[in-house]
Amino acid sequence: MEIRNIRTFLRVAELQSFTKAAEQMGYSQAAVTVQIKQLEEELGTQLFDRIGKHIKLTEHGMQFMDHGMKVMKAAEDASTFVHKEETPAGKLRIGSIASLSMGVLPPVLLEFRTLCPQIETSIETSRLVTELLDMMRQNDVDFLYFLDRKIYSPDWIKVFERPETIIFVTYPSHPLADKEDVPIERLLEEPMILTTRGVSYCDDLEQLLAAQGLELHPFLEIGDTDVIIKLLQQKAGISFLPQYLVQEHLEAGNLAIITTDIPVIQMWSQLIYHKNKWVTPQMKIFIDLIKKYAGAEPH
Structure with missing residues (x-):
């Protein structure tokens, strides 16, 4: 499970838009769609309902939000624990x-x-x-x-x-x-x-x-x-x-x-x-x- 995909999921959930998430993260909309699809396949569930031009978190999507935040916290801890500068x-x-x-x-x-x-x-x-x-x-x-x-x-x-x-x-x-x-x-x-x-x-x-x-x-x-x-x-x-x-x-x-x-x-x-x-x-x-x-x- 890639950190990148989880980060993208959290941003899409926040903005409720694949397009806006792609713009903010510097990806193409197709790349965001692929990342979310990969994450859904890994989890074996659908994270977003896509109805027309609107998207909304599914029940499993809302439940995964907390897990995603924990994963991002763990990744942040891992990337910073070696940096113990006085300043x-x-x-x-x-x-x-x-x-x-x-x-x-x-x-x-x-x-x-x-x-x-x-x-x-x-x-x-x-x-x-x-x-x-x-x-x-x-x-x-x-x-x-x-x-x-x-x-x-x-x-x-x-x-x-x-x-x-x-x-x-x-x-x-x-x-x-x-x-x-x-x-x-x-x-x-x-x-x-x-x-x-x-x-x-x-x-x-x-x-x-x-x-x-x-x-x-x-x-x-x-x-x-x-x-x-x-x-x-x-x-x-x-x-x-x-x-x-x-x-x-x-x-x-x-x-x-x-x-x-x-x-x-x-x-x-x-x-x-x-x-x-x-x-x-x-x-x-x-x-x-x-x-x-x-x-x-x-x-």
């Missing part, structure tokens, strides 16, 4: 929520660069945790660093988690700035700038309001929290953001908090990796740095 070399691939990348990772990456100058680091961002989890399952990233409710799975190892408070925030001269126990109905009368729907803390806010028969009607939804902060500083309205993103501006007096009469919403920043992942020296260094800068609660 780590290779790559570090991080999947992260965009707001975490902006708020926490810059100082971590700066020190990581000093400690591991030979490491090529890449960051894949998404606003949806489900997309990040797919990246991890396909071994496209080494870590996931995300913000969500406390979640666990037997398929991954959680390195740490840290509570993150989500707050209403506005510009200092706003009539509601620094007010406490503001009725949520009053707050909803103000122009609201929110992150794009589907982000965990916005979903929780919508559910909390729905339970009271209320609805959110933001005048702007945007995935870039840096833009939201700049708009708030220009007196554009109110937003609902993780406090760590705006703490620096709060301390500088550029923004102000509004507390309301609804329960505080709390999320957790979490760092995980796949249970079958070999933890490289650079991954260990990155874990230590995240704990140092994020003040995380270890596991």
Whole structure:
């Protein structure tokens, strides 16, 4: 059973397309088809249903995903165990929520660069945790660093988690700035700038309001929290953001908090990796740095 065929299988499963997998891996579509056929013949089962132009994993295909990940991990272990340099070399691939990348990772990456100058680091961002989890399952990233409710799975190892408070925030001269126990109905009368729907803390806010028969009607939804902060500083309205993103501006007096009469919403920043992942020296260094800068609660 060739490692190449298993790697191709995992990429086709991820992209749900022979054509896209061929383009990304630098193969012809015919070569990808042959590799999958060889793997299916070796396993004695069909891994994909091919209906028209669409493909989908069969039940056996889904079961083989876990075995394929283990094989790729073993191959990675075998290719790296002899490289015991004092200075780590290779790559570090991080999947992260965009707001975490902006708020926490810059100082971590700066020190990581000093400690591991030979490491090529890449960051894949998404606003949806489900997309990040797919990246991890396909071994496209080494870590996931995300913000969500406390979640666990037997398929991954959680390195740490840290509570993150989500707050209403506005510009200092706003009539509601620094007010406490503001009725949520009053707050909803103000122009609201929110992150794009589907982000965990916005979903929780919508559910909390729905339970009271209320609805959110933001005048702007945007995935870039840096833009939201700049708009708030220009007196554009109110937003609902993780406090760590705006703490620096709060301390500088550029923004102000509004507390309301609804329960505080709390999320957790979490760092995980796949249970079958070999933890490289650079991954260990990155874990230590995240704990140092994020003040995380270890596991």
